[in-house]
Amino acid sequence: MPKDLNENVCDDEIFAGIYKKLSKDLLGFLYYKFNGRADCNDKMQEAFIKLWDNCRTVSPSKAKAFLFKVASNMMLNELKHEKVVLRYAKQKPKDINIETPQYLLEEEEFLKKYQVALATLTENQRVAFLLFKADGKSQKEIAEMLGVTRRVVESRIFNAYKKLRSSMDEFK
Incomplete structure (x- = not known):
């Protein structure tokens, strides 16, 4: 070439x-x-x-x-x-909050109301509700864990929702 x-x-x-x-x-x-x-x-x-x-x-x-x-x-x-x-x-990024201060304040107030509302539930309702919502367990799994029927668990969760709705506007 x-x-x-x-x-x-x-x-x-x-x-x-x-x-x-x-x-x-x-x-x-x-x-x-x-x-x-x-x-x-x-x-x-x-x-x-x-x-x-x-x-x-x-x-x-x-x-x-x-x-x-x-x-x-x-x-x-x-x-x-x-x-x-x-x-x-x-690398883990630094904690950066992009929420507005008003949103953070409302979130904090909601969590306080939620804690108070959860405290008004009976222990059986609170346990069933938190296992269902927070842990994502099925009603059948909760019934087996607590040693009750599925229908009882269903009733406890329903009554917990009912009390939470009556005490918190955010649940309506």
Whole structure:
């Protein structure tokens, strides 16, 4: 391929010839070196773009080495970036509250009312209600845990709802 040492890759025919000759080899190199990552094709294309951007400084005889080095470096940079992203993803973010102060105040007031309303329930109603709502247990599971029938559990939960609705406007 080398005709003249002063030639560069900027000629369309020379660039097209290099692309046809080296694109499959470069893609295979990236694919096998980086375990078949999905972005190998993108990095191969980007390497050819960089070759075109630097076409005045790269001779056709050095194009292969340029492409393979540039593509390999781009993949390595991508891997380094992914490691940084993973490292920061593992870190627990600081507690940031985006709720308004009014919302936080209303939430606090609701929780206080809820605690007071729960205290008005009988122990059997409170246990059945919290197992059902907070723990997500089925009525059948609660009945087995408490040693009563499912119908009794259903009645306790219903009566708990009834008392909570009467004492808290938020439950209506």
